[in-house]
Amino acid sequence: MSLVDRLSEAKRTGNYQGLLDAVPYSRLLGLTAAIDGGELITTMRYADHLIGNPALPALHGGSLGALLESAAIFELLWRAETIVLPKTITITIDYLRSGGPVDTHARGIVTRHGRRVANVRVEAWQADRTMPVATAHAIFLVKPEAAASS
Amino acid sequence: MEVVEISRSNAVFRLKYDEKLVGNPDTGVLHGGAITALLDACSGAAVFAALSEWGPIATLDLRIDYLRAAEPGRDVLAHATCYRVARQVAFTRAVAYLDDEADPIASSAGTFMLQTKPGGRK
Numbered sequence: 153m154s155l156v157d158r159l160s161e162a163k164r165t166g167n168y169q170g171l172l173d174a175v176p177y178s179r180l181l182g183l184t185a186a187i188d189g190g191e192l193i194t195t196m197r198y199a200d201h202l203i204g205n206p207a208l209p210a211l212h213g214g215s216l217g218a219l220l221e222s223a224a225i226f227e228l229l230w231r232a233e234t235i236v237l238p239k240t241i242t243i244t245i246d247y248l249r250s251g252g253p254v255d256t257h258a259r260g261i262v263t264r265h266g267r268r269v270a271n272v273r274v275e276a277w278q279a280d281r282t283m284p285v286a287t288a289h290a291i292f293l294v295k296p297e298a299a300a301s302s
Numbered sequence: 303m304e305v306v307e308i309s310r311s312n313a314v315f316r317l318k319y320d321e322k323l324v325g326n327p328d329t330g331v332l333h334g335g336a337i338t339a340l341l342d343a344c345s346g347a348a349v350f351a352a353l354s355e356w357g358p359i360a361t362l363d364l365r366i367d368y369l370r371a372a373e374p375g376r377d378v379l380a381h382a383t384c385y386r387v388a389r390q391v392a393f394t395r396a397v398a399y400l401d402d403e404a405d406p407i408a409s410s411a412g413t414f415m416l417q418t419k420p421g422g423r424k
Contacts, residue, residue, distance in 0.1 A: 155328050176324040177333035204343075213346075213361045214339020221335050237326070240334050244365040 155237065159229060168192075168226060181218055185226050192230045194223040196256045203253065211251030211285070216276060219258050220245060220288040224272040227260030228292060238270065238292035245288040254278050256285065268295040303343060306379065313347035315340060317378045330374030334408075337378065337398050338366055341410040344380040345394040349414045352384035352392065362391070362413040372407045376400050382410075390416055 153161070155174060162171045168185045172178045182197035196202070196219045204212030221243055228238050258276040265271075273289045275281075306314040317323070317332075317340045325333030342364055349359055372378050381403055382396035392414045397406035 155326055174327055175333070176322050176327060177335055180322045181335070207358075212339060213342040213364065214335065217338035217342065217364065217366075218333065218335020221338065240368050242365065242367045243334075243338070244363060245338075246363045247361045250360070 183222055191259055192227055194226055194258045198253055198255050208250055209253050216251055216286045217245050220274045220276055223258035224260040224274045224290045227262060228270055231262055236294055238294050241291045241293055243288055243290035245286055247286050249285045251285040270294045308347060308351050311352035311384045313344050313351055313382050315344040315380045319375055319377050332372050334368060337408050340380045341396050341398055344382040345396050345412040348382035348384040348394050349392045352387050357417045360415045360418045362415050364412045366408055366410045368408050370407050392416055
């Protein structure tokens with residue numbers, strides 16, 4: 153089943169796990185997604201290989217960045233009417249606090265969904281949602297055939 | 303991820319192509335997150351390369367622009383430069399590329415906090 157087919161299936165059933173499991177990097181990061189209180193929450197299950205600084209220990213900035221980017225994409229897929237895989241143009245991540253060796257959650261909010269471009273801001277937290285470990289904002293191309301020089 | 307070279311204020315890393323890092327299983331193209339991880343690690347290494355006195359550092363922010371998709375099956379290289387070390391903050395620029403730095407697949411700018419406290423930022 154192609155990724156786009158899995159996406160259609162996910163939108164039809166409301167269950168995105170099949171889509172996540174189809175993406176190897178999502179599997180590596182141990183991502184799961186679930187609707188909780190009307191919000192789509194992406195969770196990165198803790199695993200030793202996600203640690204960047206073993207002295208603390210602290211999550212690798214790259215794992216957090218990938219979680220944030222993934223959460224932003226899932227929010228877009230969940231909210232959008234069209235079946236198109238968004239293409240990341242740019243993402244800026246603010247690292248706020250060290251991420252400890254526990255599960256990390258993230259939620260994206262679409263600030264603008266235009267015809268060609270969508271803006272999403274994302275927050276990632278661990279035990280306390282009021283103390284995020286990282287935030288990001290990302291801009292995506294959401295219209296097919298609009299991708300410039302790929 | 304492996305270190306290719308570290309010299310004064312510069313670091314070059316290689317991310318070997320691995321199917322586990324793929325974002326789109328239909329095309330085999332690497333996930334953007336894997337490129338983020340590569341640029342973050344390489345930029346951090348460039349900061350260490352630039353410091354005269356080593357201590358803990360922490361990424362403050364990282365901006366990544368995706369310029370084009372990485373050809374599937376190929377290793378990705380990253381070259382980061384720490385171009386300014388201030389008293390408390392260091393600044394980096396980096397590119398991720400396949401063959402030619404002048405034709406990168408992604409470009410980044412980063413800032414790093416220097417001499418962070420043991421135990422990390424709370």
